[in-house]
Amino acid sequence: MDSLAAEGVAIDIAVEMPSSADLVDFIDGTDLVLTMLSRLARGIGGDMCVRESPFDTEVAIFQFWTTRTHRSPAYRWVRNVVSEIAEEIRAQRKPSPNFDWNTP
Numbered sequence: 001m002d003s004l005a006a007e008g009v010a011i012d013i014a015v016e017m018p019s020s021a022d023l024v025d026f027i028d029g030t031d032l033v034l035t036m037l038s039r040l041a042r043g044i045g046g047d048m049c050v051r052e053s054p055f056d057t058e059v060a061i062f063q064f065w066t067t068r069t070h071r072s073p074a075y076r077w078v079r080n081v082v083s084e085i086a087e088e089i090r091a092q093r094k095p096s097p098n099f100d101w102n103t104p
Contacts, residue, residue, distance in 0.1 A: 024048060061086065 004011060014032055017023065024044055027034050034048075041050045063082060069075040 015026070017026070020036060020040055023034060023036065028047070035053075038050075038052065041048070044050075063079055065075060065079065
């Protein structure tokens with residue numbers, strides 16, 4: 001949102017959702033605009049109109065898990081694989097000069 005503010009663009013956030021699971025059903029039939037990662041948007045399909053952002057954006061991605069799975073070797077392996085892939089993707093990107101990868 002900082003990049004929009006820097007351009008003098010103000011937006012009114014109507015909804016924030018913790019998951020992409022129900023986004024298509026939620027947005028369908030409304031005049032709302034959805035902002036999401038392009039890889040997710042391409043996988044949604046349906047009648048959604050997908051467009052690239054006209055400005056540079058940065059999105060923080062977090063992993064969450066339960067206490068029950070915290071010490072599970074299988075879940076630990078999956079979390080590590082996801083982290084390694086995310087790091088590879090991050091290393092390939094040139095971040096904007098105003099973005100701090102270490103800020104949650």
